[in-house]
Amino acid sequence: MDSTFKALADPTRRRILALLRDRDRTAGEIASEFPIAWASVSHHLTVLKSAHLVLAERDGQFIRYSLNTTVFQELMQQILDLGPTRKRK
Amino acid sequence: MDSTFKALADPTRRRILALLRDRDRTAGEIASEFPIAWASVSHHLTVLKSAHLVLAERDGQFIRYSLNTTVFQELMQQILDLGPTRKRK
DNA sequence: CTTGTAATTAGATGATTGCCTAAATATCTT
């Protein structure tokens, strides 16, 4: 889970996730939302991919990114485990 | 919220939160759980404090740390906002 | 008010991170 939290530590990466929340997007669509070089965005996408927070799929000339919904479930559980102790069984 | 996510990015800090989940502890109690220098743990505690994830209170000679429960609520909401779109109202 | 214990702050160092430009790879179009 280390890579997941590390991936979320960067604001650009969190904004990428927010973009993907509504609909899937190509790498270019994502990159054009940021004032940094495409290569840098590509790097961020690699980090998110390694953390399994997003999925990448080639679509012809493009690469389409989407949220990996299942990992968000696990992440939620992790955060719950960090938080204050719940009512005991 | 940047500082919150950054604070969670380090495994030692997440373990500190886990320790505080069950009960409050002094800085020394926390530090003795880790193989690193007390000064390093103190630094981690400062990061957690800056992120408002923990609260510190002096208790005589000691400083007692506890979880800041309210921030965990907000954090949960943040994670929810990053995740896949929920059914629209 | 001096000594001991708890904890933080200061300053330094090596590792990681985020960014860049340039080059490479993959696909589509002609």
Place this chain on the structure above:
DNA sequence: AAGATATTTAGGCAATCATCTAATTACAAG
């Protein structure tokens, strides 16, 4: 096959981070 577009990979640089040792602050107890 050659050219155009989409995206990633490579190599480098400055900033941030986790850690260390040493010095400092805060309180307690003689």
